[in-house]
Amino acid sequence: MIEGVHETSNSERLRAAGLRVTRPRLAVLSAVAAHPHAGADVVLHSVRAELPQVSRQAVYDVLHALTDAGLIRRIQPSGHVARYETRIADNHHHVVCRSCGAVADVNCAIGHAPCLTASETHGFTIDEAEVVYWGLCPDCATRAETSPDADPA
Structure with a gap:
């Protein structure tokens, strides 16, 4: 972690959320920022580089x-x-590769949150829409095209 850069802003973010500032919380915030869309194991590995004794x-x-x-x-x-x-301030969506599981951000479909208009609200006040697009990332799509087992259709 770069001393003073993320630590100060992350400390302020923790305090503003009513949380105590601790080394594990700072390390986890930094790890998630450094590895967007990472699972807990990747976060753990990154945190242990800074705090070797931290438990799972x-x-x-x-x-x-x-x-x-x-x-x-x-x-x-x-x-x-x-x-x-750490991208929380907007109503963005995600695209997921069916083959390797890579995840990328996709900005709001059109307009402002919730980006989509529900056909029926059932009385709810809707403020967010969660959309997941599925497909193949560029690397997996290229491998599929060049694979001898690729479907010619």
């Missing part, structure tokens, strides 16, 4: 606390592990 459970607890506080966002595409990101 501590990282899971911090991820949960930061998600509850609205400092990070947890996404879980169907059939995949939960992933975390």
Whole structure:
């Protein structure tokens, strides 16, 4: 972590959310920022580079606390592990590769949140829409095109 750069802003973010500033919380925030859409194991590995003695459970607890506080966002595409990101201030969506599981951000479909108009609200006041686009990332699409087993259709 670059001393003073992320640490100060992350400390302020933690305090503003009503959370104590701790080394594990700062390390997890930095890890999630450095590895958008990373699962807990990647976050743990990154945090242990800074805090070698931190436990797996501590990282899971911090991820949960930061998600509850609205400092990070947890996404879980169907059939995949939960992933975390610091991009929380907008109603963006995601695209997921069916082959390798890569995830990328997709800006709001059209307009402002919730980006989509529901055909029926059932009385709800809708303020967010969650969309997951599925397909093949460029690398997997290229491999599929050049694979001898590729479907010619």
